[in-house]
Amino acid sequence: MTDSVKLNAAGKDLDLKVLSGSVGPDVIDIRKLYAQTGMFTYDPGFTSTASCDSAITYIDGDEGVLLHRGYPIGQLAEKSNFMEVCHLLLNGELPTKDELDKFSYTISRHTMLHEQLATFYRGFRRDAHPMAIMCGVVGALSAFYQDSADITDPQQRMIASHRLIAKMPTIAAMAYKYSIGQPFMSPKNNLSYTGNFLQMTFGVPAEEYVVNPVVEKAMDRIFILHADHEQNASTSTVRLAGSSGANPFACIAAGIACLWGPAHGGANEAALNMLREIGTVDRIPEYIARAKDKNDPFRLMGFGHRVYKNYDPRATVMQQTVREVLGELGVTDPVFDVAIALEEMALSDPYFIEKKLFPNVDFYSGVILSAIGFPTTMFTALFALARTVGWVAQWNEMISDPEQKIGRPRQLYTGPTQRDFVPLADRT
Ligand code: ACO
Numbered sequence: 001m002t003d004s005v006k007l008n009a010a011g012k013d014l015d016l017k018v019l020s021g022s023v024g025p026d027v028i029d030i031r032k033l034y035a036q037t038g039m040f041t042y043d044p045g046f047t048s049t050a051s052c053d054s055a056i057t058y059i060d061g062d063e064g065v066l067l068h069r070g071y072p073i074g075q076l077a078e079k080s081n082f083m084e085v086c087h088l089l090l091n092g093e094l095p096t097k098d099e100l101d102k103f104s105y106t107i108s109r110h111t112m113l114h115e116q117l118a119t120f121y122r123g124f125r126r127d128a129h130p131m132a133i134m135c136g137v138v139g140a141l142s143a144f145y146q147d148s149a150d151i152t153d154p155q156q157r158m159i160a161s162h163r164l165i166a167k168m169p170t171i172a173a174m175a176y177k178y179s180i181g182q183p184f185m186s187p188k189n190n191l192s193y194t195g196n197f198l199q200m201t202f203g204v205p206a207e208e209y210v211v212n213p214v215v216e217k218a219m220d221r222i223f224i225l226h227a228d229h230e231q232n233a234s235t236s237t238v239r240l241a242g243s244s245g246a247n248p249f250a251c252i253a254a255g256i257a258c259l260w261g262p263a264h265g266g267a268n269e270a271a272l273n274m275l276r277e278i279g280t281v282d283r284i285p286e287y288i289a290r291a292k293d294k295n296d297p298f299r300l301m302g303f304g305h306r307v308y309k310n311y312d313p314r315a316t317v318m319q320q321t322v323r324e325v326l327g328e329l330g331v332t333d334p335v336f337d338v339a340i341a342l343e344e345m346a347l348s349d350p351y352f353i354e355k356k357l358f359p360n361v362d363f364y365s366g367v368i369l370s371a372i373g374f375p376t377t378m379f380t381a382l383f384a385l386a387r388t389v390g391w392v393a394q395w396n397e398m399i400s401d402p403e404q405k406i407g408r409p410r411q412l413y414t415g416p417t418q419r420d421f422v423p424l425a426d427r428t
Contacts, residue, residue: 002018002019003017004016004017004018004024004027005329006075009033009037009039010037010038010039010409012036012037014033014036014037015034016028016029016030017029017243019053021053023060024056024058024060027050028272029062030218034410038165040410040411040412042412044144045306046231047304047306050231051231051236051407052231052239052398052401053401054134054230054231054394054397055069055092055391055397056068056069056089056228056230056232056394056397056416057069057089057228057229057230057394058070059229059230059307059308061305061307061308061309061310062179062309062310063310064308064310064311064313065313066229066313066314068085068088068089068227068228069088069089069093071088071094072313073084073224073225073313073314073317074316074317076088076224077221077224077225077314077317078317080094080224080225081192081220082193082220082227082386083100083103083107083192083193084100085223085224085227085389086103086107086165086227086389087099087100087103088398089227089228089389089390089393090161090165090389090392090393093095099262104193105143106162107162107165107193108166108187108189108193108196109165109166109189110162110163110165110166110167111166111167111169111170111172111187111189111196112186113167113170113171113174114145114168116144117137117140117141117144118174118184120136120137120140121133121137121174121175121178121184122178122313124136124178126178126179126181127179128179128379129377130172130173130175130176130179130352130378130380130381131259131260131266131377131380131381131384131416132255133171133175133178134171134172134175134256134381134384135253135256135257135260136175136249136253137171137175137367138164138171138249138253138256139249139250139253140248140249140254141163141164141167142247142248142249142250142394142399144411145160145163145249148160148163148248148305149157149248149249150250151242151245151247151399154400155330157248157396158396160247160248160249161248161392161393161395161396164248164249164252164388164391164392165228165389165392167387168384168388169187169193169196169200169201169385170187170199171202172197172201172378172381172382172384172385173185173197173200173229174200175378175381176201176374176378176381177200177201179375179377181362182204183204183205184200185199185200185201185203185204185205186200187199187200190212191211192216192220193220193223194219194220194223195211196218197219197385198211198212198215198219199211201374202373212328212329214324214325214328215259215325215328215329215372216328218321218324218325218368218372219372221317221321222318222321222365222368222369222386223380223382223385223386224386225314225317225318225361225365225381226314226361226383226386226387227386227387227389227390228387228390228393228394229387229390231394232264232306233258233259233261233263233264234256234259234264234265234387234391235255235387235390235391236395237254237255237257237258238251238252238255238391238394238395239394239395239398239407240254240293240407241254241255242395242398243398243404243405243406243407244406244407248326248392248395251391251395252388252391252392252395255384255387255391256384259380259383259384259387262301265380265383265384265387266367266380267301267302267360267362268302268361268362268363268365268369268380268383269366269376269377269379269393270301270302270377271301271302271362271363271366271378272335272366272367272369272370273301273376274300274301274302275286275335275338275339275342275366275367278338278342279334279338280334280338281337281338281341284338284341284342284345285345287300288300288342288345288346288349291303291351292349292351296361300342300346300357301360301362302356302359302360302362302363302364302366303346303352303357303358303360303363304357304358304360305358305360308358308360309356310356310358311358311359312358312359312360312361314360315358315359315360315361315363315364318361318363318364318365318368319359319364321364321368322336322339322364322367322368322371324370325368325372326367326371327369329371329372331371333367333371335367335369335370336367339363339364339367341361346359365379366379369382
């Protein structure tokens, strides 16, 4: 390990400090670089840039490791539940029995939405994408919960965090109900966080909804697998929005907007649509050829990851869960056969091997969600629901960091240099 690295820039010799975390690559501290050399660094997509220090989630992309507060994702997915993981991400430790009871009770007491918010939904078209509704409704929470929008007060920050975690299932379920023209279902606090979400989504007032424990467990696992993923695009968006002092509801709405894109949270919807489009195993080679063709913009959705270059540990858990859910529900979905065969063919193809492209968490999650009964348009909304705890944990960490500053990247300007204004009549 080195304490500093030498850089010769703009004719000056600089000693740049090297900082070490508890595990993972060291980072070169370049905070004084511009002041000392008049130069910036250039790193579009932030592939070599640590934007903050964080004690929440650790990823080793080469080894396929994902730890939350030190605990491996596989252990959490197998032995824990989403409420425990929320407590862990938000407060730093797994809860004791008493702490878990108190935390679950607190979350369940915030599941209802202000009645006025229900009228918001009626302003949307019935065919609106649920993510469009999520962006709007979550942003609107700041108009209703102003008593938890003072970001300088740690207690208000925690209340806002609890509210966001608690209300997200209600908001997502209402978006679904609205799209199919069924009445909104009130939350039932005697159910688990995940059971309640299933009840609000698939229940109807005319009948008692019975939660299927296999489906409940599978959904809970999907929530755990999506709960946090260090400084990914949407989390960085939440941090950047929050760095200006914006209220938490507005910041999470910004995160939802970023998550919507097909390269990020929209990938499971895109992956399932792709598997459906492929349709049968014999058509797979055609799609693999297209993914490899430089002149074709088509990519295998659910394949590849910015950080994981060996395998995505979440995909491994997801693959097991698919079998459990399809078995329990008695669903025989040809899409699953296409998924298995596509994975096999891609993983033995030199293009995918060389570029280290493996199935990511989204490759299988769409198959499970579809078997449970969710339409593809809801997939990203479910991701947003689960990622909310990660977003609020990272946002809280940032706000409590005494070194926190407004995020303000610089640029390499390539436009015209200064020139004089030409009046309209003189322009050719
Ligand atoms: N299919 C075919 N080729 C691919 C794929 C893919 N899914 N992913 C990457 N490649 C190729 C690229 O064409 C590129 O090839 P080149 O070097 O010849 O130009 C090379 O692999 C590297 O790709 P980049 O886009 O530079 O890698 P990056 O790390 O920036 O992108 C990303 C990662 C966006 C996830 C990409 O792999 C992708 O678009 N995958 C499909 C979308 C997807 O599944 N997203 C989900 C991400 S996980 C999540 O959000 C939870």
